[in-house]
């Protein structure tokens with residue numbers, strides 16, 4: 496069922512979570528059980544949640560895309576009946592979601608006005624694992640007589656085979672690599688005239704596969720090769736992001752801010768001691784690069800400033816650490832905070848959760864949900880720039896590409912508002928119309944000292960995870 500605005504009479508959900516048999520202790524155990532090619536996934540180090548089937552779908556548009564999605568989710572939960580025997584983050588009702596980067600689409604008039612810029616999807620089946628505890632959740636709609644009974648629901652979806660994409664041809668995206676260097680040079684010159692401090696400029700690459708691209712193929716490869724990243728799939732957007740926009744769990748908030756990158760030096764033929772030494776030198780170069788430290792500082796500050804109104808305490812380490820990924824290293828800051836539950840924050844109106852509408856004190860404050868925190872944090876200076884408004888308008892003016900959901904929030908939200916939202920980086924969008932067509936994205940933070948040639952090389956390194964995911968073997 497698709498609902499495009501807050502429903503008049505919200506559909507009623509019956510949700511059951513129970514403990515499930517242990518899954519194999521494997522990085523891909525969760526994604527391996529996905530039955531068909533419309534998978535929902537949020538997985539890291541083998542733990543997380545995957546979902547299939549579609550109980551409900553809320554599509555939202557434009558600047559109100561986050562608030563409308565949150566309102567619709569809240570409405571549905573008011574009438575939900577929930578039986579949760581496990582009671583962990585991710586159990587009970589959850590919705591997966593992804594949202595466009597921008598409020599508007601560049602070149603609006605040529606775009607499909609019916610294209611949603613946000614979607615929350617409530618699956619019929621969710622399987623999750625956390626610290627060795629596995630569970631299954633089934634979600635039914637009251638009155639939906641066509642739906643299978645809850646006890647057979649997880650197996651009611653025929654398991655289609657996962658096919659590899661076959662040969663993949665890459666072609667230029669919206670802007671050629673040569674022209675993109677000119678875009679970066681323009682960004683640098685605008686920064687040098689003090690119009691703004693930082694802008695993140697992105698590019699896309701088009702891929703055409705021999706066979707329809709099955710997101711499960713990509714998920715399996717990403718979950719294994721990029722296990723420290725959050726591997727996700729929502730509505731054709733698939734990736735493995737190293738950047739956590741926000742996790743909100745029982746009043747504790749975490750954000751992993753990344754900005755400042757150095758491609759990892761390749762050397763398959765190197766001795767492992769040489770490779771370690773090369774890594775150590777590369778990490779030291781990044782940690783000492785004033786250009787990257789500046790880039791990072793804007794991003795960390797933007798996240799801290801956006802979180803502050805919601806929190807009673809916050810820790811922002813002064814010095815970033817170096818995050819090692821297979822393709823690149825990043826400067827990283829883990830921001831941790833405690834939500835202000837006193838009601839003094841900019842939080843919301845009514846309490847969260849099933850039955851909350853009836854049980855609540857009128858006007859009782861509710862803590863902000865993970866989704867509203869994601870909305871407040873988006874777009875951080877890791878994907879937009881500083882100041883935000885100037886950077887966003889420069890992106891619209893010179894980037895020459897529709898970012899769609901690249902660099903927007905992607906993740907999941909639960910019934911109590913807790914959840915996890917990443918920034919959709921190191922990602923690709925599989926075309927709805929032709930699943931052999933895929934767009935891959937990568938962007939780079941630009942400051943006064945940026946060099947267009949180095950930024951192009953950095954963007955290539957950031958495309959590597961999705962090129963790898965589309966491969967075989």
Ligand SMILES: C=C(O[C@H]1C=CC=C(C(=O)O)[C@@H]1O)C(=O)O
Nearest residue numbers: 753754755756877937938939940
């Ligand atoms: C915008 C992207 O990366 C961001 C996250 C980490 C490092 C970045 C950088 O160093 O430019 C970017 O801010 C991307 O991967 O497309």
